Amino acid sequence: MANEYVVPRVPTVDRVAADERAAKFATRSIKTTAKAAGLKLVVSMIDLTTLEGQDTPGKVRMLCRKARRPINHDDCPTVGAVCVYPPMVPVAVEELKGTDINIAAVATYFPSGQATLEERVDEVRRTVELGADEIDMVISRGAFLAGEYGRIFDEVAAVKEACGKAHLKVILETGELKTYDNIRLASQIAIDAGADFIKTSTGKVAVNATMPITLVMLETIRDHFMKTGKMVGMKPAGGIRTAKQALRYLAMVKETLGDAWLSPDWFRFGASSLLNDVLMQIEKQRTGRYHSDRYLSIS
């Protein structure tokens, strides 16, 4: 099978232009009502995440309660999803019963992805059975860098099949792919193989989501949509910690893909500390006074 795989032809990426274009989104001035609306949209797009070795059921429960009611008044939406390791899925299922918050789980031997395909697919199947609505998989970066593109395609396709009704987000771990050309190619392969979302990073390596990397991936999504009419979602993850950064990402999505993608169905932030910063800004907008994270629950 792998030998028959035809590597998709993707345009080369002009690194300088991508960096410059991405830097431009930092110059948009988003104020008053637009800012207030943007901040709430950001909250609704957050995949509130805890992926630590020290995660306990108690911590996941706390996270889920924060997801349901981020702040102590009603003028704030719930988050998009809660993202946890597979063993924590049953805890999240119990806590999020009766809400429309999705449960995302990282599977396929996250974060390294170093296991056989059978083991990885099996983990996905079991995680979906536990009740995960979304699966965040990692690709085998080693295989990609060795040029085994067909293997990546087969892997994603197999995991997609194992997902069944669950949505599949494919983590490219862009920090390890190094070049924008690699990122563009990996994005295209993941999309071709059936990814519902493409995602930048695990958050476990030195370089996580950056604006230019996200831009390259958004452009891949755009070009794919132009060609096939099929929408694919995007999830930058890792390193997005402030409301200001998040609003810049929204500006980038709007100007690259359009309003249709400005929805939690098509765009998510993988983050843990971002939520509190956004809540602080929401409170600033609401009360007119600067807020402190000491008034907010942790995580």
Add this chain to the structure above:
Amino acid sequence: MAKKAKRERLDIYKTFKLYIGGRFPRTESGRYLTETTHKGAFVANICRASRKDFRDAVVAARKAQSGWAGRTPFNRSQIFYRMGEMLESRRDGFERALQERAGYSEKKAVAEVDAAIDRLVWYGGWADKFIQVFGNTNPVASPHFNFTMPEPTGVVASLAPRSAPLLGLVTSMAPLIVSGNAVVCFVDHDHRSIAIDFAEVLHCSDLPGGVVNILTGHRDEVLGHVSGHRDVDGIAVFDAEGDERRSIGLEAADTVKRVHFYDTPDKADWSDSAAQSPYWILPFVEFKTAWHPM
């Protein structure tokens, strides 16, 4: 004085900026105030800090505070002494500035710089002593060793004195930071540039960036944001009366901030011994009592 030779070069003037987080940024607002000497001659355009500059300064202060409080008292003491050294080495500039800009006589300028240096060294001496003096062991009717000790309040906003451009600032700032607080000083008087000159002294005194932040501008413009900012733990207020005190108190009460109004000494004589006391450290410390089983 010898006749000045014809100058062949352009003078380079200093740009007075704000002091936030150990850096000298311009105000984000892009606004400025024109400072003149007591005779009306142009001195410089000074940053007119906005509420966002204040916000940035609070972020910097919050970041710096725990590290500063975590230093040993003796180390804080050394840094105070270093501030004194740095001010001494630049005293000519300050004496000249006080005379040329603020209209001081030479004698008065020298006295103010002397007092400022001495005050820094004096408070430096208190760094490892005020805990001993104000802390206590308490006799209790149970088998516990019970003791009380002062700890810093946290991030304190200081609405600095409106007189004595150098000594007023030192007098208001030193007792706040000696205990481990971080401070944002808001300076609003006619000779704000001297406060920024002083920031340069702080900057080369081994004082960690963010422990002292200095903003220049109009106090009434930012007052609501200072007293309402939820990440500020205390407000030290100089030269405020009536309505101003009332509005600060009301806003601050909303977030249970510690507020202390200082009475301005007579004729603003900050060199008076009443303006220097270990009791000046007390308004912005919290007393913690621990019960240790014996």
